[in-house]
Amino acid sequence: MCGFLTEFSFGNHGVINSTVFEELLRLSKHRGPDNTTISAQQNYRLGFNRLAILDLSAQGNQPKYSPSQRYHVVFNGEIYNYKALQEQYKLNNLNSTSDTEVLIHLLDVLGVYDALKVLNGMFAIAVVDTKTNALFLARDFAGIKPLFYGVSDLGVVAASQFNQIFRHPWFKETLELRPDIIKEYFGFGYMQAPNTIYNNIYQVRPGECLKIQHGEAVERRLFYKAKTKTNDVFESTIKPTLEAAVKRQLVSHVPLASFLSGGIDSPLITAMAKKEKSDLEAFTLSVNHKALDEGQQAFSYAKEVGVKQQIHKVNEEDLLAVVNEHFKFMGEPFGDYSSIPTYLIAKKAKVKHTVMLSGDGGDELFFGYPRMLDVYNKRHWFKIPYLIRKPLVRLANKLNLTNTWGPYHYKHIGDWVMGRQAHVFKKDLDGFLNDTDYSEEFRCLYDFHKATSKNDMISQLRLNEFYGHMQRVLVKVDRMSMAHGLEVRVPFLDKQVIDDALSKQPKSFRSQTDLKKVLKTLMLDYYSPSSINNKKQGFAVPMFDWLHGYLKADVEEVVLQTPFYGASHINEEAVKDYVKQFFKEKHDAAWGVWHIYAWQKWAIGEGLV
Known part of the structure; x- marks a missing residue:
């Protein structure tokens, strides 16, 4: 887990002043405090701040050339199947035991696109092909790791942080705001890939690889796209897939632990990790607010599986004290205030550990949000023409036959889904930015026109959460953990788990008991029925x-x-x-x-x- 800065110049322009480049790279030093290396060539420069996780020696430092010297690489993240890939492709003469070493050898063997297809992990990668003078940028399947880039007439800048791009001299004096993305930010609290609030500055989308050469249009290619099948239902087969993912993600040459909340997801990950790592330690944040505190429930979980637990008790004053401090590590406009407790627990965890396991992704893949169920159960209303539907909904509510105003206020079901995700009413947003619509990419995310059957609707709701709301969650966790040089791994977003989960649907999806039912059932393999908390919880502040x-x-x-x-x-x-x-x-x-x-x-x- 690290931070990098890449500068790729077009033509004979050359790279910028080295002092300026070093200042920009320093902005992400907290992401990689263990080593900083810069490699400058005639028309490109790679800078890397390393957080050492695998192979702590200098051989694990970056940037690195592939053995043939064709590919020059900086890589942020972890490749969990690197040992299997080393064996599968008979990669010999490795100079280090890091996953980066396997990656650079794979590039020589397979090329960029085919190498990306076999990776399983979380990553942001920049590769310069010195033979064709092309820059490749790639991001992991779920968008766990950030990758921003800007395109100017002079060249391309790519980095782990947004502010490393817009502060760069190629962009700093010509920044032009995009009202459509500003509107999306004010409504939803984050910038949705591939866009940012500035023209000509973007984010690589999850599962996407870009190829950039001077004088040619940017070539965008998806090497992975989440797909769903509609015939299979969830079975117990998710257990071995998830257990294998947890086992893969326990490989670390530095201290590793697990976050443990009072819900379902992180307790499940913790229990599976404890089976593989007997000395596993768990971290829990306990707040001095009875309605918000998960400490006691998490304590019960820890006791059941026999995991050593650290409960960090904080009061309101502790949380308020870090509000200003935590803003310093955003680097981009971001508006999820659960970032405050996330920042604080990451700070506490870093005292003894460098790697943590989390339960993020469980809600999105396994239908954990009540809003998904509500939309699904009310989908029939949207088959009725809008002008007829409105008085019918009003009458049904008056007669207590139903209790919903979504089909009354929203013409299309996708608009209702969007409205439930937004934190500012559309009428207010329209007032903030007059005559401004959302971006085309954002509107496509909430397009439910093709979801005509019940299975299609279930699939679309899940993909919407995966490529929508979950991206905001991942931004929060990445920025707040990396503020302290802490790596957070996400077993639910292992590529094999994603594929397995998306190939199946709930057997029943009608009531609250059906939400995340497959995970609740799986919990019984590790916890007693009376100890399991079925109530939806999460970090919250008043x-x-x-x-x-x-x-x-x-x-x-x-x-x-x-x-x-x-x-x-x-x-x-x-x-x-x-x-x-x-x-x-x-x-x-x-x-x-x-x-x-x-x-x-x-x-x-x-x-x-």
Whole structure:
């Protein structure tokens, strides 16, 4: 797990001043505190900040050339099947025991595209083909690791952090905001790949590889795309697939532990890991708030599987104390305030460990969100023409035959799914950015027109969560863990687990008991029925109270009294009025206010206002 910066110049332009490059690379030093190396060639430069996980010697440092010297590589992440690939392709004469060593040998044997297809892991990779003078950029199947890039007339810059791109001299003086992506950010709290808030700066999509050469259009190729089958139902076969994934992800040359919450996902991962690693330690964050605390439930889980547990008790003051500190590590506009407890537990975990296992991805792959079930159960309403449907929904609600307003307010089911994901009502968003629609890519993510059968609907709901909301979760976990040089591995997002999960559907999908039922059943192999907590939980903070209390003065200062970033595109008066109305308790949208606050905190921190 590391951070890199790549600069690829077109023509005879050459690379930028070395001091500037070093300053930009230093922005991601927290991602890789163990070693920094820069390799400068005539028309490209590779910089790497290393977090040493496998082969802690200098032989594991990057950038690295392939044995033939054709490919020059920087690679952030982990390849979990590297030992199997070494054996399968009979890779000999390796100079280190790292997964990077296997990768560079594979490039010589298979080439870039075919090498990517056989990898199983989480990664962002930049490869310069010195023979064809081409730059390849590739990102893992689920989008766990970040990869930003910018394209200018002078060349391409790729990096682990957004601010390493827009601060680069090729872009810094010509930044042009995109109102459609700003609107998406204010509604949903993050930037959805492949776009960013700036023209000509992008994100590589999950499972995508780009090929870039001077004078040619960027060639985009998906080497992996999540696909679903509609005939199979979940069976116990997910168990060996998940167990194998956990085992693969326990390989580490530095201390490794597991996060343990009071829910389903991380306790399941922890139990499987304990079977393979008897001295496994688990980390739990316990907050001084009865309704939000998972400490006692997690303690029960730890006791059942016999795992050594560290429970870190924090109070409200501890969380509030790191709000400003945690904003420093965003590098991009991001508005999920569960980033605060995530930042704090990562900080605590890093004291003794460098690698952690998490349960992220379980909700998206195994239908853990109640909103998925609600949309599925109300899908029939959308078969009725909208003008007829509206009075029928009103009447059905009045007669207590149903209890839903989604089919009343939204013409298409995809709009309703989008509305449930957003944290600001569309009427308010439309006021923030007049005459601005979402990007085409974002609208495609919420296009449910082809989901005509019940199986199609289930599949589309899951893919929407996988390529939508889950991306925001992954941004949060990556940024907040890497702020401390902590690697978080995600067994549910192992390629084999993804493929296995997406090939199956729930046998029944009608009630709350059907949500994540396959994982709840699997829990019985490790925990007693009475100990399992079936209630949906997660990191949470009382943000409404915080914004009206401790944080109010800072919100007023950075939002209401500071020049608003992007004011030439944004209706500044409408945004500020939205915040003022919140403080007057005319609405309770703490999420929406946080998105606005986080936007300004990022812009101020980057010196943009």
